[in-house]
Amino acid sequence: MRVGHVRELHGAAGAPWRLAASAANGETWLDLEFVRRRLLAADQRRAHNAVLFRQPITTLDDHLARGLRIDALAELVEGFAAAGGARDDDEAVLAAGDLAFGPPILRPPSFRDFYAFEQHVATMWQRRQSEIPEAWYRLPIFYFSNTSEIRGPGDAVWAPDGSNELDFELEVGAIVDTPVLNLPEERAAEAIGGYFVLNDWSARDLQRDESTVRLGPAKGKDFATSIGPWIVTPDEVAARWTAGSAAPDLEMTATVQGADGRTMEVTRGSWASARYSFPQMLARASADVHMRAGEILGSGTVGTGCLLEVKDQTLGRWLEPGDLVTVAIEGIGELQTPIVARPVWSRR
Numbered sequence: 644m645r646v647g648h649v650r651e652l653h654g655a656a657g658a659p660w661r662l663a664a665s666a667a668n669g670e671t672w673l674d675l676e677f678v679r680r681r682l683l684a685a686d687q688r689r690a691h692n693a694v695l696f697r698q699p700i701t702t703l704d705d706h707l708a709r710g711l712r713i714d715a716l717a718e719l720v721e722g723f724a725a726a727g728g729a730r731d732d733d734e735a736v737l738a739a740g741d742l743a744f745g746p747p748i749l750r751p752p753s754f755r756d757f758y759a760f761e762q763h764v765a766t767m768w769q770r771r772q773s774e775i776p777e778a779w780y781r782l783p784i785f786y787f788s789n790t791s792e793i794r795g796p797g798d799a800v801w802a803p804d805g806s807n808e809l810d811f812e813l814e815v816g817a818i819v820d821t822p823v824l825n826l827p828e829e830r831a832a833e834a835i836g837g838y839f840v841l842n843d844w845s846a847r848d849l850q851r852d853e854s855t856v857r858l859g860p861a862k863g864k865d866f867a868t869s870i871g872p873w874i875v876t877p878d879e880v881a882a883r884w885t886a887g888s889a890a891p892d893l894e895m896t897a898t899v900q901g902a903d904g905r906t907m908e909v910t911r912g913s914w915a916s917a918r919y920s921f922p923q924m925l926a927r928a929s930a931d932v933h934m935r936a937g938e939i940l941g942s943g944t945v946g947t948g949c950l951l952e953v954k955d956q957t958l959g960r961w962l963e964p965g966d967l968v969t970v971a972i973e974g975i976g977e978l979q980t981p982i983v984a985r986p987v988w989s990r991r
Contacts, residue, residue, distance in 0.1 A: 644717055645669055645976075646837065647873030648702060648745035648795075649737065660745045662700050663737060666720045669873070669976075670739050676700040677735035678719045685726060693718070703874075704749050707936040712820045713836035714876060744872040746795035747839055748818055751939045754793075754868065755928050756814070756843055757785040759889075759919040760912075762946025770951075783919045783927040785940075788843070789865035796871040796978055801964070801985040803866040806846035809962040809982065813897045813910055813948035813970045814941045815890070816841035816870055817921045821936055826929040831922035837874035838921075840978040841941050842970050844868065847951055847961070870939070872976045880974055889920040894973040895945045899958055902965030909957040912945035914972065 648660035649672060663672040679700050683689050689696040695715055700706065706716070729736045758764055758779065768775050778784070794800060802809040820836025843864065850863025883891035897910035924940055947953050950961060962968065964984045971977040 644714075644720060644876045644879070645873045646703060646713055646716060646876070647672075647747050647871070648749065649674075649742040650745070652741055652743045654743075660702055660749065662703055662706065662716075663742075664716055664720050665739075665873075666717075666724075672737040672739060672742065673720060673723055674735050674737055675716060675719050678723045681735065682719065682722045682726065695719070702749055703747065704937060707748075707820055710936075712936075713818070713874065717876075744796045746793050746870050747872070747874045748870070748937055748939060749793070751790050751793065751818075751937050752935045753938045754788045754790050754941065755785040755924075755938070756788050756941035756943065757783055757919065757924050758943040759783065759917045759924065760943055760946050760948075761918050762912075762916065763944045763948060763952065766946075766952045780918075783924045785924070785928065786860060786864075788868060788941075790868075792865065792867045794867055794869040794980065796869075797981070798869065799981050799983040800844055800867045800869065801983050802962075803846050803849065803862060804985065806849050806863075807961065808847035810845040810847050810950045811897060811962065811968050811970065811980075812843040812845055812944040813895055813912075814841040814843055814944055815839075815895075815914055815917075815921075815972060815975075816942070817925075817940045818874060819925065819934055819936060819938045819940070823925070823929045823934045825931065826926050828922050828926040831925040831929070832877070834925060835877060835921055837876045838880065838972075838975055839870055839874050840872070840970055840972050840976050841939075842869040842968070842978060842980060843941055843944070845949065845951070868941075869978055869980050871978050875975045883974065885915065888915045889923070890914040890917045890942075891974075893975065895948065895971070897948060897968065897970045899962070900967040900969070902963070907958060909950065909953055910945070910948045910970075912947055914942075914945070916946060917942060 645665040844867045853859040892915040900906040966982040
């Protein structure tokens with residue numbers, strides 16, 4: 644099942660996001676509030692028997708705040724199919740081509756970004772003329788980033804003030820959909836509600852300055868994180884998991900289309916190359932702390948998954964206004980971001 648926030652592509656400005664789900668290939672979506680009302684009208688006992696039917700369905704954030712998990716929404720998708728599926732001119736059924744998608748979680752309580760791919764880590768340390776620290780091989784390492792600047796599909800990103808070296812980072816995102824504390828690794832997968840595409844934007848010149856102090860990252864990272872276009876539940880990728888691997892074997896790619904219209908692939912890797920699994924990351928993240936439903940984790944950058952690693956061999960420059968960056972993960976989705984000039988804000 645895929646779950647996302649949608650509104651009509653050409654709808655009224657400021658229209659609220661609606662929660663939708665797709666059980667197929669993502670071409671057709673169900674407005675879950677329409678489905679809830681229809682199923683409730685057909686059988687009023689549903690409101691007595693299941694909390695899912697007692698209040699309107701608005702956003703995933705609200706759904707999680709009510710103590711419900713993402714897979715609870717499958718009852719609506721399955722109920723819709725069991726009740727006969729789509730009708731003529733059905734308002735519950737939405738075509739993907741008519742929809743704009745927002746961030747699949749609108750206000751995550753926190754964002755921990757990990758460092759799970761050895762190829763990327765090795766390249767970063769080679770640039771410092773050093774080897775990967777021994778601790779990396781023992782511990783899933785992460786930092787906290789900013790949740791106020793979450794972007795969705797199609798939302799613009801720009802280089803922050805003082806930066807001329809804007810870069811993307813192709814990652815897998817995961818969402819925790821139930822409160823947890825001190826999760827053992829063998830149980831941690833049970834708390835993951837799904838996966839999504841994540842782009843952790845970086846201002847490399849600011850990051851380079853900050854890293855000399857060995858605290859952070861801070862302004863080199865906190866200006867934007869793009870996520871989407873939807874959340875894919877774990878069962879959707881389970882078949883691609885191979886024995887002994889930390890992750891399913893799903894291809895990860897990134898392309899940049901310049902202002903001249905030419906497109907270049909700059910990244911191709913696999914999620915299966917990760918050293919650490921999300922259960923390992925989540926066990927580490929939840930040690931001695933309460934984590935809340937809606938918190939998100941990033942895998943860290945797949946090998947070759949940023950211009951810092953491959954700029955000289957591929958694009959030959961940092962990102963510029965007019966570029967269109969597309970990051971994609973096989974079986975999960977494709978996330979596009981236009982790069983624009985930094986807006987001018989009043990400092991009053």
